[in-house]
Amino acid sequence: MDALNAAEVMAAAAVASGTPILLAGLGELVAERAGVLNLGVEGMMLVGALAGFAGAHLGGNVWVGLTCAALAAGLFALLHALPVVLFRVDQVVSGLAMVILGTGIASGLGRGFVGQVAPSFSRLPVPWLSELPFLGPVFFRQDMLVYFSLLLLLLVSLFLGRSRPGLELQVCGENPALADSAGLRVGLFRVLATLWGGVMAGLAGAYLSLADTPSWVDGMTAGRGWIAIAMVIFSGWTPWRLALGAWLFGGMVAVQFHIQALGFDANVYILKMLPYVCTLLVLLLASRGPWSRFMGAPAALGRPYAREERD
């Protein structure tokens, strides 16, 4: 394996294993930019992973599974969105409750699906694009969900940066009183943004149960929901940096095993820290350069909005 080949293999593995974090992160990022902190991503991913697997198993089709994942996790996210927006329930408490509830629901309902098989997404090289040097093997010899994540990255980025509703959504997260006085429906924006966050977490879960390791097993997200939340924060709430962080994290997860497999005598515990340390370092550096246009948290993140209360 020559150096370029090795780099290609690693980068392709990075994109594949960073995809669930990217998908969940793109959902969380939008919700947070609207001012809603959703700590329940891990639970929503598990609900999505189970619903996706169950849908594909029973419906005999991956797309049925994907739809089920999006619907189930979206509905589940409403359990967070409605109390938080309408009744101004503490977002941290509600989010943590979502994790516990989602984990429990998926674990309980998933019993019958352990050890079962379902249709799954397989690699589907994109004609022409997959022949590009380097970029081809890295981005375009993956499965449908990876392509989907690239498309969504572009859309979310355009939505937030270039579209009017996107800007309005950000005002709701920065200064809800101002948004309100401009005639924007802050509550609606926030509920929809959280719903979107749930749908994306559901897709991230479905990526795990239908593409990455096609099966249902209890607790299969193994903390990736938390990583996605952290990645949103460290990316400074910007989609492109989020993607960079997710792929870098995925790549470092893969690299630690390649180092071992090639027989290098490296300290396994230090290797295990690599994804966290490297991602943190790169994102910190990225926040200092010309990229640092927007690094702060949305000003009203985690704060409920009520019209009659003035700061």
Add this chain to the structure above:
Amino acid sequence: MFRHLFKLFTLFSSLLPAFMMLSSCAGQAPEQASPGSEGAPTPQVLKVAFLYVGPVGDAGWSWAYDQARKDLEQQFPWVETTYLESVPEGAGAERVLTQLAEKGYDLVFATSFGYMDPVIQVAERYPGVTFMHCSGYKRAANVGTYFGRMYQAKYLAGFIAGSMSETGKLGYVAPHPIPEVIRHINAFNLGARAANPLATVNVVWTNSWFDPGKEKEAALALLDAGADIIATGADSAAPLQAAQGRGALAMGYDSDGRQFAPQAFLTAPVWDWSVIYREVVQQVRNGTWKSSDSWTGMESGLVKLAPLSDLVPPELQEAVAQKQEAIVSGELKVFAGPWSWQDGSPAFAQGELPTDQQLLAMNTFAQGVVGAVPR
């Protein structure tokens, strides 16, 4: 065993232990309402409780245990069972064990190493309750220990891999660096070298009992490094799927996972805990149970090789069957000398046999294993 290794990387890491405690309580699902609260239990019924360290939906360790529990209920109408899953090791387990003893359970199986001290402490206070602890070394008048010689099945798996590999390079996805896992890798390696003296076993650690994503990455890394057959000591079927995706071959562990990767699956060393359960419940019922340490292997059926798939050529199936017979009869001892440690120093001379104590403390790789044991 630290089956609860969640990675954490958030500002809220301090909240996580509390959250995990809560979720494990939420996950407790007693199969039946405890009749203990409705008067004295009838003497004919033997009430048996099981403590699992993971969720029964892990499709691996706890799953294999729960299959055996169900078998027990079917086998003996006089047995009544309950189980508690995702019970944290350590002090939390002590509370759960006390509750079970208070509720009138006659027999408790604690199925993970980390329950050792809590079991000993609770057993002292409830001498009328019998405790069976898996993989520990502390015993008392009412505490017995048990485990299985899984290394025998791993040796046979290694023999198959060594015979079938074209590159002579085998990959092993390893969970935690503890003697149990190292012993299994060494046995796999000795089996492989019995078939092909030049075979090597590349080891990649995931530092987790159960994380399908990592196990998949580890398997892919091994395949990239030239391995053509993947074996695993962790719990999920992800390494099987990774191998199938690359057109390579693989072996499972803990429970038969052939449905996940029919084009890659060769076999899987598996546990059948019902062997121990059946024996112990009968002894406890008859009053003949005595505290002891049980460490049986293929001869009792506790440790097995899942039926070999059609990918294994018939001649090799024959050879494996013969080796298995030799192991069962005691003619073939997996760790009998001569073989060497990884650095080339002799481990055991011709005809020399390690003691069980030496086996239980094994923490160095054998020659042929590529990779290091993390210290």
